[in-house]
Amino acid sequence: xxxxxxxxxxxxxxxxxxxxxxxxxxxxxxxxxxxxxxxxxxxxxxxxxxxxxxxxxxxxxxxxxxxxxxxxxxxxxxxxxxxxxxxxxxxxxxxxxxxxxxxxxxxxxxxxxxxxxxxxxxxxxxxxxxxxxxxxxxxxxxxxxxxxxxxxxxxxxxxxxxxxxxxxxxxxxxxxxxxxxxxxxxxxxxxxxxxxxxxxxxx
Amino acid sequence: xxxxxxxxxxxxxxxxxxxxxxxxxxxxxxxxxxxxxxxxxxxxxxxxxxxxxxxxxxxxxxxxxxxxxxxxxxxxxxxxxxxxxxxxxxxxxxxxxxxxxxxxxxxxxxxxxxxxxxxxxxxxxxxxxxxxxxxxxxxxxxxxxxxxxxxxxxxxxxxxxxxxxxxxxxxxxxxxxxxxxxxxxxxxxxxxxxxxxxxxxxx
Amino acid sequence: xxxxxxxxxxxxxxxxxxxxxxxxxxxxxxxxxxxxxxxxxxxxxxxxxxxxxxxxxxxxxxxxxxxxxxxxxxxxxxxxxxxxxxxxxxxxxxxxxxxxxxxxxxxxxxxxxxxxxxxxxxxxxxxxxxxxxxxxxxxxxxxxxxxxxxxxxxxxxxxxxxxxxxxxxxxxxxxxxxxxxxxxxxxxxxxxxxxxxxxxxxx
Amino acid sequence: xxxxxxxxxxxxxxxxxxxxxxxxxxxxxxxxxxxxxxxxxxxxxxxxxxxxxxxxxxxxxxxxxxxxxxxxxxxxxxxxxxxxxxxxxxxxxxxxxxxxxxxxxxxxxxxxxxxxxxxxxxxxxxxxxxxxxxxxxxxxxxxxxxxxxxxxxxxxxxxxxxxxxxxxxxxxxxxxxxxxxxxxxxxxxxxxxxxxxxxxxxx
DNA sequence: CATGAATGAGTGTTCATTCAT
DNA sequence: AATGAATGAACACTCATTCAT
Numbered sequence: 039x040x041x042x043x044x045x046x047x048x049x050x051x052x053x054x055x056x057x058x059x060x061x062x063x064x065x066x067x068x069x070x071x072x073x074x075x076x077x078x079x080x081x082x083x084x085x086x087x088x089x090x091x092x093x094x095x096x097x098x099x100x101x102x103x104x105x106x107x108x109x110x111x112x113x114x115x116x117x118x119x120x121x122x123x124x125x126x127x128x129x130x131x132x133x134x135x136x137x138x139x140x141x142x143x144x145x146x147x148x149x150x151x152x153x154x155x156x157x158x159x160x161x162x163x164x165x166x167x168x169x170x171x172x173x174x175x176x177x178x179x180x181x182x183x184x185x186x187x188x189x190x191x192x193x194x195x196x197x198x199x200x201x202x203x204x205x206x207x208x209x210x211x212x213x214x215x216x217x218x219x220x221x222x223x224x225x226x227x228x229x230x231x232x233x234x235x236x237x238x239x240x241x
Numbered sequence: 242x243x244x245x246x247x248x249x250x251x252x253x254x255x256x257x258x259x260x261x262x263x264x265x266x267x268x269x270x271x272x273x274x275x276x277x278x279x280x281x282x283x284x285x286x287x288x289x290x291x292x293x294x295x296x297x298x299x300x301x302x303x304x305x306x307x308x309x310x311x312x313x314x315x316x317x318x319x320x321x322x323x324x325x326x327x328x329x330x331x332x333x334x335x336x337x338x339x340x341x342x343x344x345x346x347x348x349x350x351x352x353x354x355x356x357x358x359x360x361x362x363x364x365x366x367x368x369x370x371x372x373x374x375x376x377x378x379x380x381x382x383x384x385x386x387x388x389x390x391x392x393x394x395x396x397x398x399x400x401x402x403x404x405x406x407x408x409x410x411x412x413x414x415x416x417x418x419x420x421x422x423x424x425x426x427x428x429x430x431x432x433x434x435x436x437x438x439x440x441x442x443x444x
Numbered sequence: 445x446x447x448x449x450x451x452x453x454x455x456x457x458x459x460x461x462x463x464x465x466x467x468x469x470x471x472x473x474x475x476x477x478x479x480x481x482x483x484x485x486x487x488x489x490x491x492x493x494x495x496x497x498x499x500x501x502x503x504x505x506x507x508x509x510x511x512x513x514x515x516x517x518x519x520x521x522x523x524x525x526x527x528x529x530x531x532x533x534x535x536x537x538x539x540x541x542x543x544x545x546x547x548x549x550x551x552x553x554x555x556x557x558x559x560x561x562x563x564x565x566x567x568x569x570x571x572x573x574x575x576x577x578x579x580x581x582x583x584x585x586x587x588x589x590x591x592x593x594x595x596x597x598x599x600x601x602x603x604x605x606x607x608x609x610x611x612x613x614x615x616x617x618x619x620x621x622x623x624x625x626x627x628x629x630x631x632x633x634x635x636x637x638x639x640x641x642x643x644x645x646x647x
Numbered sequence: 648x649x650x651x652x653x654x655x656x657x658x659x660x661x662x663x664x665x666x667x668x669x670x671x672x673x674x675x676x677x678x679x680x681x682x683x684x685x686x687x688x689x690x691x692x693x694x695x696x697x698x699x700x701x702x703x704x705x706x707x708x709x710x711x712x713x714x715x716x717x718x719x720x721x722x723x724x725x726x727x728x729x730x731x732x733x734x735x736x737x738x739x740x741x742x743x744x745x746x747x748x749x750x751x752x753x754x755x756x757x758x759x760x761x762x763x764x765x766x767x768x769x770x771x772x773x774x775x776x777x778x779x780x781x782x783x784x785x786x787x788x789x790x791x792x793x794x795x796x797x798x799x800x801x802x803x804x805x806x807x808x809x810x811x812x813x814x815x816x817x818x819x820x821x822x823x824x825x826x827x828x829x830x831x832x833x834x835x836x837x838x839x840x841x842x843x844x845x846x847x848x849x850x
Numbered sequence: 851c852a853t854g855a856a857t858g859a860g861t862g863t864t865c866a867t868t869c870a871t
Numbered sequence: 872a873a874t875g876a877a878t879g880a881a882c883a884c885t886c887a888t889t890c891a892t
Binding site: 073074075085086088089094095 | 860861862863864865
């Protein structure tokens with residue numbers, strides 16, 4: 039019993055170490071330029087050991103996002119459900135997003151950089167974006183029911199509008215090497231989403 | 242004299258053919274998976290010839306965007322200058338952007354997909370983004386002077402907000418393999434930028 | 445005493461299981477492509493366990509044939525000794541041989557076809573053999589027309605009979621490292637093909 | 648013209664050198680144990696060069712036999728066509744075969760090795776074969792004592808003659824995946840051994 | 851200028867073998 | 872004795888880059 043437990047912890051530990059080392063190297067070098075040897079070195083295991091835990095190099099990336107996705111979307115869900123108004127929901131979604139990326143900068147770097155390509159990833163990333171857009175759509179609908187969001191919206195476009203803006207703000211933060219507080223961007227961004235940049239008189 | 246002239250035309254032609262072939266292959270395979278041989282084949286030149294015109298693989302990409310950047314920003318400039326109001330300037334900037342990408346889908350694919358990583362590219366893309374954001378800032382200022390744009394804006398954020406949204410809409414179009422008209426997204430997007438998604442009553 | 449006995453049975457059992465699993469995997473994959481892991485899995489033991497019973501992968505093969513050889517040659521001996529005439533002895537030897545191989549097809553596959561597998565070659569070698577047999581068949585027919593070859597022949601068998609004999613003579617020469625003149629074997633071999641080994645009086 | 652010619656000769660030369668080096672290394676180490684590096688070294692080219700001429704390692708083998716097969720079968724054809732009687736045809740076919748193999752021993756080694764089992768099993772198979780041949784020899788002697796077997800036999804050859812034929816028949820059965828009864832081949836085979844394929848009148 | 855054959859460093863992946871438990 | 876996780880050497884194959892012609 040004891041041994042099994044230790045063994046499992048060992049396995050888990052090694053799995054996690056490889057995962058972490060992988061993301062770290064991916065962040066530093068890019069997925070393509072990263073080598074198994076470097077990941078192994080950073081994880082403190084032999085090259086071959088990686089293949090006991092992962093199918094191949096891409097699998098490290100895929101599994102990482104697989105794991106994180108659930109965790110992060112659970113946070114998003116919770117954040118949204120704790121809010122009363124659609125405005126607050128939107129704010130909390132975006133805040134959570136920024137928090138999560140700020141907490142794990144290596145993940146953020148890899149996500150922002152690799153997300154638009156990599157065939158192995160493609161499906162996962164698309165899933166992630168799609169799920170994110172679903173949350174936005176849900177909030178929009180709530181807001182429309184509440185009457186705080188316009189009803190004459192092309193939802194498909196609005197989803198991209200919001201996702202794109204948030205994504206770009208995160209990306210800028212990543213490229214700036216995280217030297218300022220990302221989460222503080224959430225509030226002014228939500229304001230822009232709701233009120234736009236036009237002055238009230240504009241109509 | 243005559244021969245020099247022809248020779249220059251030849252050079253130019255070969256240079257352009259390699260550039261075009263490069264982007265075509267980059268769009269198809271991704272920058273990393275693209276090989277010099279495939280680009281050479283598609284350009285109708287020998288592998289070694291590429292090194293007479295370009296430093297290396299990444300250089301093809303860099304030079305391509307270097308060239309297109311000037312051309313495209315000239316279009317942007319012209320589009321903006323032809324407009325009277327800030328709103329129209331913004332609309333024309335975004336329309337031109339979408340038109341340019343719609344006209345050259347291969348460029349769009351490469352730009353959207355490869356832009357965020359590639360350390361070699363990074364600087365160029367950053368330049369492009371920075372110049373784009375400068376245009377936005379300029380329009381914002383004009384709009385504020387005109388009184389149609391709010392004065393209580395965090396400009397740095399607004400620039401990302403607009404660039405990010407446009408970029409995401411373009412990206413969606415690229416991933417959808419260009420099956421719909423991208424430019425028609427410009428008008429509703431500008432409306433979102435100016436009025437936001439909030440209902441008038443929200444204040 | 446009791447435990448030792450059980451332990452011995454256990455050992456024997458495990459040893460046999462590995463042996464059997466080895467041959468099974470060798471038959472399926474070929475000796476080179478077979479992996480220790482697959483043999484271990486099929487034997488229901490751990491990879492490392494195999495090394496408690498065998499020196500290495502090749503040793504499994506060697507020990508298997510070591511064991512079977514004694515057993516099969518005992519059968520051959522018995523078969524021969526039970527026969528009265530040389531003709532019957534020969535018949536019984538060959539019958540026993542065929543029976544033994546027919547009974548244990550995996551062994552037969554490993555023994556006969558081990559290397560025939562190599563994918564690149566497989567088809568070519570088979571083609572070559574087939575073409576060679578065609579030539580033989582053609583000659584047989586000519587000979588039958590000429591009246592110098594018996595008409596009561598099972599041609600498919602005769603083709604193998606001749607090809608096999610020639611092939612074995614060549615093979616022996618190869619293994620002997622070519623230390624004698626191979627071509628001088630042709631004439632006596634043809635004589636054997638035509639007249640057989642039986643004395644004229646035999647009928 | 649001159650240059651093209653030289654270039655072609657160069658190409659041909661390098662192709663042939665790699666082919667030859669390949670067969671040489673295959674003969675020495677066996678196809679599986681042969682490495683591209685060793686072949687390249689022996690051919691005096693870089694590893695990568697091999698891939699300019701061949702698809703992969705196996706392709707070297709395949710192309711070699713592709714080339715030789717036509718050449719050798721042309722010889723066979725010629726040998727047969729030059730003969731008047733079926734006996735002579737058979738003799739010349741077999742002689743040509745042996746000549747061809749004797750002329751190119753490396754080819755013979757590779758062909759026999761890939762076709763039969765020289766490498767992995769070598770020593771054991773040799774032992775087994777030797778013991779089998781001993782049994783045959785014993786039977787031959789008995790038969791000679793009985794007077795049913797000719798006394799003018801080159802025993803060493805007869806042993807190969809019988810073993811080879813039986814082996815080939817078994818082998819055919821194995822490759823046919825055992826879909827017919829092997830043992831029923833024993834009787835007609837013994838008949839061939841004793842009487843040969845010649846008609847009685849032939850003497 | 852142009853070529854394209856040649857190079858060889860570099861990488862992902864496999865697997866026989868070991869050894870701490 | 873048995874395990875099976877860990878190891879790391881080995882190898883086929885790719886491809887950017889060079890350079891003799």
